[in-house]
Amino acid sequence: MPRILVTNDDGVYSEGLHALADALRSIGDVFVVAPLGEASAIGHALTIARPLRLERLREGVYSVDGTPADCVNLGVVHVLMGLPDLVVSGINKGYNLGDDVTYSGTVGGALEGALLGTPGIAVSLERTSDPFDFGPAAAATERIAAQVLRHGLPSRTLLNLNVPRGVPKGVKVTVQGMRNHVTQVAASMDPRGRPYYWIEEGEDTYADGERADHVAVREGYVSVTPLQPDLTAHAALAIVEKLV
Ligand code: MN
Numbered sequence: 001m002p003r004i005l006v007t008n009d010d011g012v013y014s015e016g017l018h019a020l021a022d023a024l025r026s027i028g029d030v031f032v033v034a035p036l037g038e039a040s041a042i043g044h045a046l047t048i049a050r051p052l053r054l055e056r057l058r059e060g061v062y063s064v065d066g067t068p069a070d071c072v073n074l075g076v077v078h079v080l081m082g083l084p085d086l087v088v089s090g091i092n093k094g095y096n097l098g099d100d101v102t103y104s105g106t107v108g109g110a111l112e113g114a115l116l117g118t119p120g121i122a123v124s125l126e127r128t129s130d131p132f133d134f135g136p137a138a139a140a141t142e143r144i145a146a147q148v149l150r151h152g153l154p155s156r157t158l159l160n161l162n163v164p165r166g167v168p169k170g171v172k173v174t175v176q177g178m179r180n181h182v183t184q185v186a187a188s189m190d191p192r193g194r195p196y197y198w199i200e201e202g203e204d205t206y207a208d209g210e211r212a213d214h215v216a217v218r219e220g221y222v223s224v225t226p227l228q229p230d231l232t233a234h235a236a237l238a239i240v241e242k243l244v
Contacts, residue, residue, distance in 0.1 A: 002085035002149050004028040005113070007071040009039045009092065009105025012063040016091035019134035020123065021061075023142040024088060027149065031084070033075035035105075036063040040092075044069050044108035054078055068109030076116060086149055087113025090123035091137050095162050097124075097214045098177035098206055101227065110158040115229055119148050120158035126165045126217065137163035140171070140222050153226075160225040164217045172221040177212030180205045 004024050008017040012034035021030050036055070047066040054074050055063045062079055064071045072087055089109030096104040110120030121144065125137045140163055153159070160176075184200040206214040216223040 002028040003080060004030050004086045004088060004145070005072065005075045005080060005084040005118075006030055006032045007034050007068045007075070007087070007089050007109040009035065009042060009068050009089070009109065011035050011038050012057065012061070014093070016093055016125065016132065016134050016137075019138045020088060020091045020141060023138035024145060027142060027146045028085065030060060031075060031079055032061040033071040033079055034063060035068060035071060036065040039067050039105045041103045042067050042105040042108065043103055044111050045105075046070060046073070068105045069112040072109055072112040072116065083116060083118050084113075085118065086145060087116075087118050087120045088123065088141065088145060089113075089120070090125075090141070090161075091134050091163075092122075092124035093132060094127035095124050095214075095217065096122065096160065097162055097217065097223070098179045098212070099181060100179065101160060101176060101225075107158070107160055107227070110160070111227070111229060114156050114158040114227075117155070119153040121145055121148065121161060122158060123161040123163065125163050128165050133165070136167055137161075137222075140168060144171075144224065156228055156230070158227050160213070160223075160227050162213060162217050162223040162225075164220055164222075166220075168222045169220040170222070171224055172211075172216040172219075174213040174216045174223045174225045175209070175211050176225055176227065177209050177214045178207040179214075180207055 092106040107122045110122035113120035182202045213223040
């Protein structure tokens with residue numbers, strides 16, 4: 001059986017993590033190594049200024065008091081004692097679309113897998129006020145994960161899956177869309193009379209784009225975007241050559 005390392009950024013007690021792990025157990029040996037607490041919007045961060053604790057919660061389920069990228073590293077070195085065949089991160093409560101992938105701890109976990117030489121998959125489900133139904137997202141991920149295990153991915157590549165609520169109409173391969181970026185910072189006063197600030201989720205106004213991830217999910221499809229760690233703006237190379 002292939003070995004699958006599962007992590008997330010909502011924490012080791014998130015239902016989405018265990019729905020994902022349960023679905024993947026039909027196609028591989030699953031090892032869950034996930035943050036002890038909430039690590040959303042922590043991106044690809046590594047914890048380097050303090051020690052980390054790895055705790056075994058039960059057979060095949062471990063927590064790390066760190067980030068998703070920490071979990072992948074500790075999982076590879078101290079749980080699996082080697083690279084897995086696949087790293088899967090999620091199921092996140094809420095989309096990771098467009099520019100938001102740069103903040104996403106869910107994507108950060110899968111990205112760390114890709115950097116270490118293992119195919120990575122990040123999966124996120126549309127946020128709802130109702131209890132989340134992870135079933136369709138877990139099933140879609142299991143199917144795509146089986147394909148990746150069978151056929152592989154180009155090196156240093158991860159897949160970013162976003163799944164709309166309900167039963168998806170199908171799957172669309174997409175590109176990372178763009179958001180008209182508005183970060184809101186609320187200001188208020190603490191009980192001791194000192195101001196505090198709280199960064200709120202920006203407005204979800206996405207720029208139109210052919211093949212964009214947010215268009216696919218809005219139309220009811222699972223969006224699958226191949227991502228890579230190379231952030232080079234290749235189209236800007238010639239311009240910057242002239243600039244410097
Ligand atoms: Mn999250």
